[in-house]
Amino acid sequence: MLYFEDLAAGQKFHSAEIRIEADAIIAFAAQFDPQPFHLDDAAARGTIFGGLAASGWHTAALTMRLCLSSDFRPAGGIVGVGGELSWLKPVRPGDALRVEIEILETRQSRSRPGQGLVKIRITTRNQHDDTVQTFAPTLFVDIRPEPG
Amino acid sequence: MLYFEDLAAGQKFHSAEIRIEADAIIAFAAQFDPQPFHLDDAAARGTIFGGLAASGWHTAALTMRLCLSSDFRPAGGIVGVGGELSWLKPVRPGDALRVEIEILETRQSRSRPGQGLVKIRITTRNQHDDTVQTFAPTLFVDIRPEPG
Numbered sequence: 001m002l003y004f005e006d007l008a009a010g011q012k013f014h015s016a017e018i019r020i021e022a023d024a025i026i027a028f029a030a031q032f033d034p035q036p037f038h039l040d041d042a043a044a045r046g047t048i049f050g051g052l053a054a055s056g057w058h059t060a061a062l063t064m065r066l067c068l069s070s071d072f073r074p075a076g077g078i079v080g081v082g083g084e085l086s087w088l089k090p091v092r093p094g095d096a097l098r099v100e101i102e103i104l105e106t107r108q109s110r111s112r113p114g115q116g117l118v119k120i121r122i123t124t125r126n127q128h129d130d131t132v133q134t135f136a137p138t139l140f141v142d143i144r145p146e147p148g
Numbered sequence: 149m150l151y152f153e154d155l156a157a158g159q160k161f162h163s164a165e166i167r168i169e170a171d172a173i174i175a176f177a178a179q180f181d182p183q184p185f186h187l188d189d190a191a192a193r194g195t196i197f198g199g200l201a202a203s204g205w206h207t208a209a210l211t212m213r214l215c216l217s218s219d220f221r222p223a224g225g226i227v228g229v230g231g232e233l234s235w236l237k238p239v240r241p242g243d244a245l246r247v248e249i250e251i252l253e254t255r256q257s258r259s260r261p262g263q264g265l266v267k268i269r270i271t272t273r274n275q276h277d278d279t280v281q282t283f284a285p286t287l288f289v290d291i292r293p294e295p296g
Contacts, residue, residue: 031209
């Protein structure tokens with residue numbers, strides 16, 4: 001369990017891999033992002049993606065799951081207020097995704113005395129080591145409780 | 149169908165509402181964001197959320213679905229490279245969400261001659277008119293094909 005005081009710029013954390021299959025890509029898209037290039041490989045061929053690709057929101061949601069299974073375990077959970085999200089490359093059926101989390105900056109919170117603010121960058125890569133997504137959120141992380 | 153030439157800064161588009169229920173919040177979280185405050189109301193009471201709240205990624209995914217059911221229908225679909233994402237207020241069971249999409253800026257693409265770049269801001273609001281999320285992505289939108 002990592003408290004605010006345990007975190008410093010430059011630290012890196014990693015996850016295992018997760019494979020994303022065509023049926024999961026299609027099921028997610030049917031629920032949240034029903035566009036031809038996320039639903040059907042043949043329909044996707046004539047589009048900007050050139051073949052079936054995961055919704056960016058599916059990649060983002062899987063990235064969250066990978067973060068929670070990584071060695072980055074902040075006290076109070078992984079709770080963010082948002083940040084800059086970039087999709088750099090399509091995610092394809094059969095891709096194996098993993099994340100690297102880097103601490104960019106830590107600072108005290110003025111509004112929440114029991115917590116600090118931690119800016120991180122989450123880089124999501126595929127099995128070819130291509131970066132498919134980056135997300136740079138600011139998190140709230142609990143300060144270590146005083147003993148006693 | 150809206151082509152790049154049809155879009156101009158200041159235009160606004162709207163969706164209908166969608167209700168988010170506790171069982172959907174829990175099912176999404178179990179798959180992608182299994183933290184106590186997204187899985188169980190009792191467990192959430194002692195956390196920063198003070199009660200069951202949707203994963204921010206669930207809000208983001210529902211926002212995508214709302215955009216696709218809105219009157220914003222760009223040619224080629226809604227395809228973005230990312231942008232600044234902010235979660236401003238928790239989304240609770242029973243909330244009814246809707247989006248407003250505003251065109252912020254349009255410009256020609258140098259790398260993709262058949263497309264323009266359109267920066268938008270998507271504001272997701274609940275039934276109390278509170279903004280729960282904003283996302284400001286840049287989209288690729290097809291240029292109107294030449295006749296003949």
